Amino acid sequence: MLYDVSLTIEYNYGAASDRTRNILRLLPSDIPGVQVVRQRMLTIFPRPQERRDGRDFFGNEVSMVAWHRPIDALKLQLTARIERFEPAPLFDLSPPLDELHHELLMVPSLAPEAPHHFIAASPHVALSDAITEYARDCFGQGVTALGAVEAVGRALHRDMSFDPEATDVDTPPEEAFEKRHGVCQDFAHVMIAALRGIGIPAGYVSGFLRTFPPPGQPRLEGADAMHAWVRAWVGKQLGWIEFDPTNDQFAGTDYITIGHGRDYGDVAPVRGALRTSGGHETSQAVDVIPVEEMSA
Structure with missing residues (x-):
């Protein structure tokens, strides 16, 4: 099954935050026999002044981002096209x-x-x-x-x-x-x-x-x-x-x-630290749409 996936996470801060640093786990990756990522893009607004992409111990994709100037909002937007394979029939070959x-x-x-x-x-x-x-x-x-x-x-x-x-x-x-x-x-x-x-x-x-x-x-x-x-x-x-x-x-x-x-x-999709004097509001929206539905 081929899917187009989009995810949007937005943060609005009560007061501008200074020296914000986040660890993001939002990018999907290939899993042999399970899924293949055809396309993917993680867009971040405002653009971070630092960004490094890598993998953690368990092999998950990690994006480390930072801002050295005040920001009062943050928007994370993932778009991806992913093929998910049909799992093999599950016969119980497990031990007692x-x-x-x-x-x-x-x-x-x-x-x-x-x-x-x-x-x-x-x-x-x-x-x-x-x-x-x-x-x-x-x-x-x-x-x-x-x-x-x-x-x-x-x-x-x-x-x-x-x-x-x-x-x-x-x-x-x-x-x-x-x-x-x-x-x-x-x-x-x-x-x-x-x-x-x-x-x-x-x-x-x-x-x-x-x-x-x-x-x-x-x-x-x-x-x-x-x-x-x-x-x-x-x-x-x-x-x-x-x-x-x-x-x-x-x-x-x-x-x-x-x-x-x-x-x-x-x-955790978003972890980090920021310096601010106010609270924040957050929202999330996800779409998982089979490609054949989009072309129908």
């Missing part, structure tokens, strides 16, 4: 869950894709006895690693409600789990904590999800949003698989990846 740790011990690498980076607590995802107990109650004896991932994801979709007013970007997963409310970031963080608690390496994926308008209604421009889901390592045969607990499904052709890491902190 209680044998997964043996396969984990057989992985000698500490390269970025190694599962060892994703088994312990991380800055935004602490291990929780309550979440671990919940995860263990989601399946029976003899479950496979893949079966456990699916069971936990489907249970969270059933038991948690999507509520954009219930949490914010800094809400810990224990709080979101206790409330049983949250957004896709919360669903992902709770599922990561649950999987790590039962011995499954798990991480966070940031990107875009193609959405569909109600039947008979036109698609609204800018109605999509950035999305988050989970990747889990389920053994040497299958490696990493991806599940979206917010929507109760494995990631497929409607998903476009920007980056992945241990939790949201590793893939």
Whole structure:
């Protein structure tokens, strides 16, 4: 599936900010067998006085930008054309869950894709006895690693409600789990904590999800949003698989990846520091449009 993607993030500062410095993770990149980026451009207004593009430890594209003069607004605009491939049929070749740790011990690498980076607590995802107990109650004896991932994801979709007013970007997963409310970031963080608690390496994926308008209604421009889901390592045969607990499904052709890491902190689209005496307002608009729709 070929998509044209656009993302606009705008900040308006209550007072002009001085010496602003940001780290941006907004550029998609090729993922073998998953997606190919045909075109991409990240435009920044006002133009930064410093910009360096590179990759972080996990291979995500990173743009480091800075301004040495006051700015009172910031606009980040991504445009890209991305081809997302149909995933191969998912046959359960994963080991029983209680044998997964043996396969984990057989992985000698500490390269970025190694599962060892994703088994312990991380800055935004602490291990929780309550979440671990919940995860263990989601399946029976003899479950496979893949079966456990699916069971936990489907249970969270059933038991948690999507509520954009219930949490914010800094809400810990224990709080979101206790409330049983949250957004896709919360669903992902709770599922990561649950999987790590039962011995499954798990991480966070940031990107875009193609959405569909109600039947008979036109698609609204800018109605999509950035999305988050989970990747889990389920053994040497299958490696990493991806599940979206917010929507109760494995990631497929409607998903476009920007980056992945241990939790949201590793893939936050905009991070930085500024010096200002006022607050700020921000807005975001995303469009994920199949190319055939544009030519129809």
